[in-house]
Amino acid sequence: MTQISTATPTTSSGRKVAISLRGVSIGYGDKAIVEGIDLDIYEGEIMFIGGGSGCGKSTLLSSLNTLRAPLSGSIRIDGIEIAGADEDTLQRVRRRFGMMYQLGALFGGMSLLENVRLPLEEFTTLSNDAMDDLARAKLGLVGLAAHADKKPSEISGGMQKRAAIARALALDPPIIFLDEPSAGLDPVTSADLDAMIVALNRMLGTTFVVISHELASIFSIGHRFAMLDGARRRLVALGPPMELRDSSPDTWVRRFLSRTPSGDA
Amino acid sequence: MTHAAPTVRATTSGDKLAIVIDGDLVLETVGAVQKALEAPLATKPRRVSLDLKGVSKIDASGVAVAVRLYRFAKAAGLPFDITGIDGDRKLLVDLALRGQDPQPAQAHLGIVREVGMRAVEGFETIKDLLRFCGEVSVIALQIIRRPVLLRWNDTVVAMARHGTDAVPVVGLLGFLIGAIIAFQTYDPMAKFGAKLQVADVVGISIVRELGPLITAIVLAGRSGSAFAAEIGTMKVTQELDALRTFGIDPVRFLVIPRMLATLVVTPLLSVYASILGVLGGYIVLGPKGITIMQYLVEVRAALTIGGFLQGLAKAAVFAILVSGVGCLAGIRTGQGPGAVGMSTTRAVVVGIVAIILADSVLGSFFYSLGI
Numbered sequence: 001m002t003q004i005s006t007a008t009p010t011t012s013s014g015r016k017v018a019i020s021l022r023g024v025s026i027g028y029g030d031k032a033i034v035e036g037i038d039l040d041i042y043e044g045e046i047m048f049i050g051g052g053s054g055c056g057k058s059t060l061l062s063s064l065n066t067l068r069a070p071l072s073g074s075i076r077i078d079g080i081e082i083a084g085a086d087e088d089t090l091q092r093v094r095r096r097f098g099m100m101y102q103l104g105a106l107f108g109g110m111s112l113l114e115n116v117r118l119p120l121e122e123f124t125t126l127s128n129d130a131m132d133d134l135a136r137a138k139l140g141l142v143g144l145a146a147h148a149d150k151k152p153s154e155i156s157g158g159m160q161k162r163a164a165i166a167r168a169l170a171l172d173p174p175i176i177f178l179d180e181p182s183a184g185l186d187p188v189t190s191a192d193l194d195a196m197i198v199a200l201n202r203m204l205g206t207t208f209v210v211i212s213h214e215l216a217s218i219f220s221i222g223h224r225f226a227m228l229d230g231a232r233r234r235l236v237a238l239g240p241p242m243e244l245r246d247s248s249p250d251t252w253v254r255r256f257l258s259r260t261p262s263g264d265a
Numbered sequence: 266m267t268h269a270a271p272t273v274r275a276t277t278s279g280d281k282l283a284i285v286i287d288g289d290l291v292l293e294t295v296g297a298v299q300k301a302l303e304a305p306l307a308t309k310p311r312r313v314s315l316d317l318k319g320v321s322k323i324d325a326s327g328v329a330v331a332v333r334l335y336r337f338a339k340a341a342g343l344p345f346d347i348t349g350i351d352g353d354r355k356l357l358v359d360l361a362l363r364g365q366d367p368q369p370a371q372a373h374l375g376i377v378r379e380v381g382m383r384a385v386e387g388f389e390t391i392k393d394l395l396r397f398c399g400e401v402s403v404i405a406l407q408i409i410r411r412p413v414l415l416r417w418n419d420t421v422v423a424m425a426r427h428g429t430d431a432v433p434v435v436g437l438l439g440f441l442i443g444a445i446i447a448f449q450t451y452d453p454m455a456k457f458g459a460k461l462q463v464a465d466v467v468g469i470s471i472v473r474e475l476g477p478l479i480t481a482i483v484l485a486g487r488s489g490s491a492f493a494a495e496i497g498t499m500k501v502t503q504e505l506d507a508l509r510t511f512g513i514d515p516v517r518f519l520v521i522p523r524m525l526a527t528l529v530v531t532p533l534l535s536v537y538a539s540i541l542g543v544l545g546g547y548i549v550l551g552p553k554g555i556t557i558m559q560y561l562v563e564v565r566a567a568l569t570i571g572g573f574l575q576g577l578a579k580a581a582v583f584a585i586l587v588s589g590v591g592c593l594a595g596i597r598t599g600q601g602p603g604a605v606g607m608s609t610t611r612a613v614v615v616g617i618v619a620i621i622l623a624d625s626v627l628g629s630f631f632y633s634l635g636i
Contacts, residue, residue, distance in 0.1 A: 125296070126295075127296065127299065130295065130333075133299065133330075133332050133333040133336075134292075134295065137328045137329040137331075138361075140361040141325055141361050144364070145363055145364035146364030146365075146368070169325050172325050202353060203354075203357045204324060
């Protein structure tokens, strides 16, 4: 693996680890897609995880968000082991992160306000007015307060993704997972979304783990990039995206990050 | 994690309400702060200010306090200002307040608007129905002239899925309904010494009426809903648009094979349901001392060719209604995640209502013809 160390936030000295993976293998049934992943994601970091199609990045995400147990290894979120953990432990861990799915996964029968309110209704004892205010505040942070009463089908795809981030923020989790946030968005909307992630990361100190191979986003907002390779079945690079692109000893990593066609040397 | 309990100080000077908050303003504490604001806001101030200088920590939930006061002030047309924040905190609050102005209430047009909207919806439905009937008729005529236009493989597959696969449930229901009719009518008929005539009741009601009806209702639930869901999903995923851009008519490609398959299998299933219904009747009458030959001779005597054909005709009409309603519901599927579910529900409900209505009309028609 290419490990490039630079100044913060890529060094571990003095930084708290939000998510820790040790010897993690992921896959389906007995078949491993990627093996032996060792990775620390620090608090307040924007970490991109990517790789070629079928490299296992979405499978890794489903292990990080507790939906699929890894084949082997250890995953700790805020110090709590989730590999092989019982349902009660997983429920506790789930309160520590929010999740935005690729297509938003907003509940179609509810308004945006109701979507963001839902976690508050389930996990807090706030009054109805207070929950409304909280949900409106979260929608305001993603620029959708004026659309609070609309249904997901009445807004654009980019707005749905922002609303999904507002819902992920509902309980102020310290970690947010984003699955392909820029997929299907125009460059301006995608850049707006990136700016919003940076603003939330800076203002709230939220750790963002972003599954994406959108190079523009990786270079503009990613603190570090972890690259998986399905052919070699391992994590092949970890470090600041620019440095990996310019000086990674791994040809595939440089080619991937510089968008070089496979026929070119 | 423990948080510094926030304190809320509200002071009124003249008509200005000044709110000062100290401590941590986070998800765990914001509920108490919101509650503490209720009494000061009820004093109907003419100006509101919020000082967050003493707030040691604020998160994305904490800014909800600012949102509450901002919306309160804007709704009442009052001036509102926030002090004691700068840098990222100011950015956080400013972002949260974007677009928070209360929306003006939509003009309520009441019953006139409601009636108008329903009328337009009804008109659109009728228009879609007529267009659909027209398209189906035209394409059916084209296929009669050039059978090669029909997608035979799809039709056969649809026959297997919606015919063969429905055999067990249609048979079971037909058998049980026949037994139930015999069971319910035996005692009243026996009082008049007409035990054997229970066979007439079972035969006539099953063959003319209930055989086709049971089959059609099962088909509405199994096949009508499946047609709506399949075609509706294809519409949502733009597969119908893809067909059109290839120059392929979705009605010929998707609707006709399904309608034709249903039209073929429904009368056959209806006959099958009728046979099992008659057998079901004998399950009750057999133990009462009526032999199978007596029973069958009585049923045969009660039935006429006209009655049998009436059952077949009804089954064919029901088939067209069920499949047409299902396919049309699929084609009319709207946008959004709930659209396919709504189309499926519509296909089943409208399909069953259409079957019963058609049954009433056809029953009266055949009765007036003396069949």
